[in-house]
Amino acid sequence: MFCTSCGYQLSAGMNLCPNCGAQVAQPAAAVQAPSIPNYLVQSILVTLCCCMPFGVVAIVYAAQVSTKLAAGDMAGAQQSSKNAKMWCWLGVAGGLVASVIWFALVGIGIINQHGLR
Numbered sequence: 226m227f228c229t230s231c232g233y234q235l236s237a238g239m240n241l242c243p244n245c246g247a248q249v250a251q252p253a254a255a256v257q258a259p260s261i262p263n264y265l266v267q268s269i270l271v272t273l274c275c276c277m278p279f280g281v282v283a284i285v286y287a288a289q290v291s292t293k294l295a296a297g298d299m300a301g302a303q304q305s306s307k308n309a310k311m312w313c314w315l316g317v318a319g320g321l322v323a324s325v326i327w328f329a330l331v332g333i334g335i336i337n338q339h340g341l342r
């Protein structure tokens with residue numbers, strides 16, 4: 226970055242120009258943007274391993290995070306990130322519930338089979 230009043234080259238993080246003493250405003254791009262997780266990997270895992278419908282919704286929100294970040298929509302990206310996380314967890318929970326029900330049905334099926342004999 227360069228001093229806004231004299232053009233002297235400044236090292237990153239300097240607030241005062243050593244050449245002319247002017248207060249240097251940090252450019253907006255240099256301000257550390259909060260990293261917003263997009264949960265894309267988790268969404269894909271949920272889709273593949275747990276619960277496909279919830280995982281697909283999570284992937285849609287995960288994809289929105291990067292599009293909104295690229296558009297500079299921080300609040301929107303954060304909201305989509307939250308939604309992606311929520312649908313990931315719903316997918317995990319849904320997958321767990323589905324397997325519990327499946328095992329319960331299998332268990333009941335075995336018990337019934339044995340009970341009939």
Ligand SMILES: [Zn+2]
Pocket residue numbers: 228229230231232233242243244245246247
């Ligand atoms: Zn200067």
